[in-house]
Amino acid sequence: MPQPSPGLFDDQAPRPLADRLRPTSLAEVTGQDHLLGPSGPLARMVAARAISSMVLWGPPGTGKTTIARLLAGASDLHFEAVSAIQGGVADLRKVFEAAKGRRITGRGTLLFVDEIHRFNRAQQDAFLPYIEDGTIVLVGATTENPSFELNGAILSRVRVFILNALDADALRVLLTRAEALMDRPLPLAPEAREALVDMAGGDGRYMLNMAEQIFALAQGENLGIEDMGQLLQRRMPSHDKAGDGHYDLLSAFHKSLRGSDPHAALYYAARMINAGESPEAVFRRLACAASEDVGMADPQAMVQVMTAWGAFDRIGWPEGRLFLAQAINYVATAPKSNASYMGWYAAMAAAQRSAHVAPPMRILNAPTKLMKEMGRKAGYQYDHDYPDAYAGQQFLPDDLAGAEFYEPNERGFERDVRRRLDYWSGLKAKRNGGA
Structure with missing residues (x-):
C-alpha cells in the first residue's frame, strides 16, 4: 500500500x-x-x-x-x-x-x-x-x-x-559514519569491532542495529568479543572470517574434498556454518573443487554443485542444509582428475609464447570475396561430412602442430574421454597418411 x-x-x-x-x-x-x-x-x-x-x-x-x-x-x-x-x-x-x-x-x-x-x-x-x-x-x-x-x-x-553483500571495507565505512553521527567511538576492542563486521554477514542494516544496541547499552571500558556477544545475546563466531581461521577451515575443507574424505568435508563445512560463515562461501569452494579436483573424471560434479547452490538460493534454510550436504558428499566421493586444470595452464603458457602466431587460414571465415581470394577457409573440411563426424584437420597453428595440453587420466568418465581421443588420434593419422 x-x-x-x-x-x-x-x-x-x-x-x-x-x-x-x-x-x-x-x-x-x-x-x-x-x-x-x-x-x-x-x-x-x-x-x-x-x-x-x-x-x-x-x-x-x-x-x-x-x-x-x-x-x-x-x-x-x-x-x-x-x-x-x-x-x-x-x-x-x-x-x-x-x-x-x-x-x-x-x-x-x-x-x-x-x-x-x-x-x-x-x-x-x-x-x-x-x-x-x-x-x-x-x-x-x-x-x-x-x-x-x-x-x-x-x-x-x-x-x-x-547488488553485492557489503564487504568488510564497506561495513567498516558504515561504522565510521555511525561514530561520527553519535560523536563518540563505538565502545569495542579492535578484535570485537572486527567480529561485529563478521557477524553482519554483508547486511549493513543488521550491523548498524547491533551497533546501536552497543552504543545504548555498553558501559565502562571497550568490550571484548565475549562481552559483546553477551551484551547482544548472540553466540560469537569461533573463527575470524577475515583472518587465518577463515582460510584455515576453507583449506581443510577443500583438501578433504580433494582427498575423497566426505566425513572430514562435512565436518569442516559444519564448523564454518556454525561459526557464522556464509553458505555461499562453502558453495564457492565446492564449485572450485568440482572443477579443479574432479573435473572431467565426473563432469556431473559441477552440475550437482550448481544445482544444489541454485536450490539453496531459492529455498534457503533450514532445508538448504540438505542440498549443501548432498553436494559435499558428491564432490568428495567423485573420482578425481586435475587434467583440465593442468591443461589450461599448459595452454596458457603456450599462448603466451606464441601470441604472434596466426591460426591456419583454412579455419578462418571468409564472409567477403576479398577474404576468399586471400585463401581464408580454403581447404576447410566440414567434420559432419566424414565418418564419425571427424575430418582429422589440424586446428592449431602450424608452429604448434601436434601439441597436447589436455591429458585425461584413467579414472571415472575421463577413461572414456581418453579412449575417444586415442581413437580420433588414430583416425587422424590414417587420413593424413600416417601408420
Missing part, C-alpha cells in the same frame, strides 16, 4: 541509527561501486537523466530502498513506494491513477516495489501497461532470483542489477 504521509511530530520521533545514516546522495552509497561508480550503469542513467525500469536483486541490507529513493531524487521523479507484502492490485491501481495525474503535469513517477517477488504472476502483469506507456518507472527490489520469481513479461521490460 502507499506509504503514509509524514506526521506533524515525525521529525521529533526517535529514528533507528540505520535510518539516520541513510545516504543523501548516490556517491555516499557504499559497497555497490560496480553499479554506482563513474562507469557503472546506474551512474550513467543518472548522468543522462534517463532512468529505466529495473529490478534490484541482492541480499538484505545492501541499499536497495536507498538507491531507489536516490535515483528518484537525482532524476526529479516523484517517489512512490509500495510493499508486495502489504499491498494488492487495488492499492496499485490508486498508485497508477496518481501517476497518470502527475504525468499530465509533466512529472514522472518512480514506483518502488519492495519484495516484488511476493506478487503473484497475475499481480505482476498489472505493471505491464504502465511500464510500457511510461506512466511509471518501476524499480523492484527482491532478495530472490528474478529468473525464478518474476514472470517473463516483466523481465523482458526491465533490467536486472545485482
Whole structure:
C-alpha cells in the first residue's frame, strides 16, 4: 500500500541509527561501486537523466530502498513506494491513477516495489501497461532470483542489477559514519569491532542495529568479543572470517574434498556454518573443487554443485542444509582428475609464447570475396561430412602442430574421454597418411 504521509511530530520521533545514516546522495552509497561508480550503469542513467525500469536483486541490507529513493531524487521523479507484502492490485491501481495525474503535469513517477517477488504472476502483469506507456518507472527490489520469481513479461521490460553483500571495507565505512553521527567511538576492542563486521554477514542494516544496541547499552571500558556477544545475546563466531581461521577451515575443507574424505568435508563445512560463515562461501569452494579436483573424471560434479547452490538460493534454510550436504558428499566421493586444470595452464603458457602466431587460414571465415581470394577457409573440411563426424584437420597453428595440453587420466568418465581421443588420434593419422 502507499506509504503514509509524514506526521506533524515525525521529525521529533526517535529514528533507528540505520535510518539516520541513510545516504543523501548516490556517491555516499557504499559497497555497490560496480553499479554506482563513474562507469557503472546506474551512474550513467543518472548522468543522462534517463532512468529505466529495473529490478534490484541482492541480499538484505545492501541499499536497495536507498538507491531507489536516490535515483528518484537525482532524476526529479516523484517517489512512490509500495510493499508486495502489504499491498494488492487495488492499492496499485490508486498508485497508477496518481501517476497518470502527475504525468499530465509533466512529472514522472518512480514506483518502488519492495519484495516484488511476493506478487503473484497475475499481480505482476498489472505493471505491464504502465511500464510500457511510461506512466511509471518501476524499480523492484527482491532478495530472490528474478529468473525464478518474476514472470517473463516483466523481465523482458526491465533490467536486472545485482547488488553485492557489503564487504568488510564497506561495513567498516558504515561504522565510521555511525561514530561520527553519535560523536563518540563505538565502545569495542579492535578484535570485537572486527567480529561485529563478521557477524553482519554483508547486511549493513543488521550491523548498524547491533551497533546501536552497543552504543545504548555498553558501559565502562571497550568490550571484548565475549562481552559483546553477551551484551547482544548472540553466540560469537569461533573463527575470524577475515583472518587465518577463515582460510584455515576453507583449506581443510577443500583438501578433504580433494582427498575423497566426505566425513572430514562435512565436518569442516559444519564448523564454518556454525561459526557464522556464509553458505555461499562453502558453495564457492565446492564449485572450485568440482572443477579443479574432479573435473572431467565426473563432469556431473559441477552440475550437482550448481544445482544444489541454485536450490539453496531459492529455498534457503533450514532445508538448504540438505542440498549443501548432498553436494559435499558428491564432490568428495567423485573420482578425481586435475587434467583440465593442468591443461589450461599448459595452454596458457603456450599462448603466451606464441601470441604472434596466426591460426591456419583454412579455419578462418571468409564472409567477403576479398577474404576468399586471400585463401581464408580454403581447404576447410566440414567434420559432419566424414565418418564419425571427424575430418582429422589440424586446428592449431602450424608452429604448434601436434601439441597436447589436455591429458585425461584413467579414472571415472575421463577413461572414456581418453579412449575417444586415442581413437580420433588414430583416425587422424590414417587420413593424413600416417601408420
